[in-house]
Amino acid sequence: MEIFNGTQQAIANKINKTSTISNWRDWKWQLKNSISNIDQFEKLTGITFSADEKSQLKKTLEKFPLSITPYYASLISTENYQNDPVFKQSFANVHELHVLDTDLADPLSEDKDSPEEGITHRYPDRVLFHVSNVCAMYCRHCTRKRKVGDIDFIPSKEQLQKGIEYIKNTPQVRDVLLSGGDPLMLPDSKIDWLLSELTAIPHVEVVRIGTRMPVVLPYRITDELVQILKKYQPLWINTHFNHPREMTASAKEAVRKLADGGFPVGNQTVLLANVNDCPRIMKKLVHKLVQNRVRPYYLYQCDLSEGLSHFRTPVGKGIEIMESLIGHTSGFSIPTYVIDAPGGGGKIPVMPNYIISWSTHKVVLRNYEGVITTYKEPDHYENKFCDRDCENCNLELNMEESDEMQSLGIEKLLADSNDSISLIPENNERHNRRDD
Ligand code: SF4
Numbered sequence: 001m002e003i004f005n006g007t008q009q010a011i012a013n014k015i016n017k018t019s020t021i022s023n024w025r026d027w028k029w030q031l032k033n034s035i036s037n038i039d040q041f042e043k044l045t046g047i048t049f050s051a052d053e054k055s056q057l058k059k060t061l062e063k064f065p066l067s068i069t070p071y072y073a074s075l076i077s078t079e080n081y082q083n084d085p086v087f088k089q090s091f092a093n094v095h096e097l098h099v100l101d102t103d104l105a106d107p108l109s110e111d112k113d114s115p116e117e118g119i120t121h122r123y124p125d126r127v128l129f130h131v132s133n134v135c136a137m138y139c140r141h142c143t144r145k146r147k148v149g150d151i152d153f154i155p156s157k158e159q160l161q162k163g164i165e166y167i168k169n170t171p172q173v174r175d176v177l178l179s180g181g182d183p184l185m186l187p188d189s190k191i192d193w194l195l196s197e198l199t200a201i202p203h204v205e206v207v208r209i210g211t212r213m214p215v216v217l218p219y220r221i222t223d224e225l226v227q228i229l230k231k232y233q234p235l236w237i238n239t240h241f242n243h244p245r246e247m248t249a250s251a252k253e254a255v256r257k258l259a260d261g262g263f264p265v266g267n268q269t270v271l272l273a274n275v276n277d278c279p280r281i282m283k284k285l286v287h288k289l290v291q292n293r294v295r296p297y298y299l300y301q302c303d304l305s306e307g308l309s310h311f312r313t314p315v316g317k318g319i320e321i322m323e324s325l326i327g328h329t330s331g332f333s334i335p336t337y338v339i340d341a342p343g344g345g346g347k348i349p350v351m352p353n354y355i356i357s358w359s360t361h362k363v364v365l366r367n368y369e370g371v372i373t374t375y376k377e378p379d380h381y382e383n384k385f386c387d388r389d390c391e392n393c394n395l396e397l398n399m400e401e402s403d404e405m406q407s408l409g410i411e412k413l414l415a416d417s418n419d420s421i422s423l424i425p426e427n428n429e430r431h432n433r434r435d436d
Contacts, residue, residue: 002249008074011044015070024071025250027220031136035068037061041091045073047081053094060092064145064307067138072216075245085243085275089139095310096140107143107304109344116166118155122346124406125174129163131155131194132181136217139240141272141311143303143340144181154186157193164197167204177208184211184220188228195232208236210268215239215246218254226261238266238297243276244284252292259293266297269335271318272311273302279324286325286333296335301350304342315339315350323352327368387417 002008004021012019015033023029035041038057042048049057068090075086106112110120110128120128132154135142167173176198183191198207209229213220229235237258241247258265267289269276276282286296299321302312318337325334338347356364356372363375384390407415413423424431 005074008071011070011074014044025219027136027217027222030069030071030217030219033070034136035070035073036066038066041066041068041073044070045076045078045081047076047078047087056094057092060094060096064092064096064140065138066092067135069136069217071219071250072137075248083274085245088275089141089242089272090137091140093140093310096307098309099306100309102304103306103309104304104342105306107342108340110144113344116162117159118163119166121166121170121173122344124408125172126177127167127170127173127175128177128179129167130180131160131163131178131183132185134185135180135182136185136213136220139212139216141270141275141302141308143270143305143308145305145307154190157190160194164194164201167198168201171203174203174205175208176204176206177210179210182211182213183209184213184225188225191225192228192231195229195235199232206234206236207232208238210238210240212240214251214254214258215241218248218250221254221257223257226257229263230261233262235263236266237263238268239294240268240270241285241289241294242269242272244281244288247285247288247292255292255294265294267294267335268298268300269296270300270302270311271313271321271337273313275311277313277317277321279321282321283325283329286329286335290330290333296333298347299335299337301337301339303340319350319352322350323368326352385416 004012004024008024012024016023035044038049038054038061072086072090076090077084077086081087110122113120113122115121118130120130122128134154167176178194186194195207198204239255241251255265269282269285271277276285282299289296299318301315301318302308322334322337336349337351338349340347354365354367356366358364361377361379363377364372365375366372384392386393407418409423412418412420
């Protein structure tokens with residue numbers, strides 16, 4: 001059982017001969033001793049690079065900084081580090097400097113959808129609140145590579161207050177996702193204050209925290225932190241395991257504390273070439289997650305951020321993985337595979353096709369085994385015309401308290417209450433001609 005194994009003891013002793021298990025399990029000690037340069041990495045792990053490799057790697061670090069907790073470094077398999085999924089996620093690769101024409105600095109257009117410093121408001125009812133610019137580890141595949149770690153920076157209360165004010169003044173925001181960087185890099189007292197401010201806003205129904213701490217610095221999930229978080233239910237926590245090897249005894253203890261604290265814990269995985277682009281690895285990962293009460297939430301296609309081209313797989317690889325999961329394992333172990341649309345279109349779910357054909361009275365489907373089957377549509381379904389104020393709504397929802405529902409996108413085309421018959425892309429020449 002890894003809690004303080006031989007490798008970890010050796011690393012701790014190289015940091016300081018007098019280091020103890022309590023130092024190792026102290027998150028602040030881990031952060032203080034994080035690896036931020038190649039020499040330190042060589043010294044602590046015993047992995048060495050040639051002078052030529054080092055000079056290339058140094059150029060990479062000038063653009064994208066390095067930070068690895070001693071804990072995460074202790075998980076690297078040093079004998080075969082070139083193929084090691086922990087090494088690849090944490091240590092610099094010269095390919096990060098290869099920027100393709102199609103790469104984007106801000107692929108999700110988060111900066112454009114930012115009405116206030118630190119806030120990304122993309123979807124109607126929720127916002128992303130960037131409350132830290134630092135992380136315990138700088139993941140090499142980070143989609144926010146352009147920002148994370150460029151200036152080590154935890155915003156002041158005054159800066160955070162601007163985001164809080166925006167949320168206060170935007171009544172449609174019912175869900176706030178704290179992100180960064182890693183929000184759990186904030187000291188306990190600031191987390192306590194921030195959550196108390198947010199949960200006091202009447203229209204904020206849910207707060208979520210996105211954190212990679214259980215994976216890269218599980219000792220951050222202390223009993224004290226859990227006691228603070230427990231005051232602010234409903235609080236949802238999403239973490240970021242990418243490989244089954246990351247579910248160590250320490251990581252299990254961290255997610256156990258969160259689940260015992262009563263927080264729904266979800267997991268977001270990024271599909272990464274030569275790290276987890278394999279149906280067997282992914283199945284093992286989702287099984288380990290649910291065994292530890294973590295619900296696989298999203299499987300992300302790797303974004304088009306600069307410096308990530310060596311991590312990207314074809315979308316077909318993701319579909320192949322989903323094909324190997326759906327039906328082959330329990331439904332609650334299966335994440336939704338999404339492409340975060342470049343340009344800020346949000347997450348688009350993608351999956352294999354299961355509908356083969358359709359008539360007015362039958363749907364022909366196939367299952368995971370290849371069995372082709374039919375579902376008979378009901379003969380007497382009476383469609384209710386919905387004008388957003390129908391009998392069903394009035395009976396089942398208290399319309400006084402219910403939000404006005406605005407239709408958008410394809411939903412709008414399907415709505416009885418809306419006369420739109422098409423969605424026209426902006427600058428459609430044919431339609432512009434009609435306007436002339
Ligand atoms: S923890 Fe998240 S935000 Fe921080 S570097 Fe890793 S992927 Fe990026």
